[in-house]
Amino acid sequence: MWYDRKEEGYVDLAISARPNSSKNAFAGIYDDTLKICIKAPAVEGAANRELVKFLAKSFKIPKSEIRFLSGETGKRKRIRLPLNEKVEEFINGK
Template sequence: MWYDVKENEVELSIQARPGSSRNEIVGVFDDSLKVKVKAPAVEGAANKELVKFLAKRFRVPKSEVAIVAGATAKRKRVRLPRSPELMEWLEEMRE
């Protein structure tokens, strides 16, 4: 499963695509959520952009979004706090 809902947080398996023309969630492929980010994969810029994008998209503080695995890889594990926007979005993705 590409996500894991816990008591107060959600972990997402993400396949990041740095250097894209815009930030966007593409969809679920190969048991990971594919996310395009504008920033290049240089000196952590893509990771910072990914955290900023996910925080804004799901309306959570950037400080509470953490890359818990795969910081230097394209496949990452990202932890976010549960939010109404995130839970609603996950429900839509299941349909």
């Protein structure tokens, strides 16, 4: 499963980041991970910063609420975000 709901009002996402893409976009679910294309290159944390910015804007969450659980230096990441209405709609495919 590409997401894991936590009782504390959070959700953990398994993300496969694709840096150096033409635009920031959700690309779908592949191999139990959410594939996200990111414009920024994977240099000195630029792609991670762009990923956090994209998730914050997409789900209307403050950037400070988004946490890396693992994978900061790789393409496969686990990220924790607060579970709000936008995130719930995305998970449920609405």
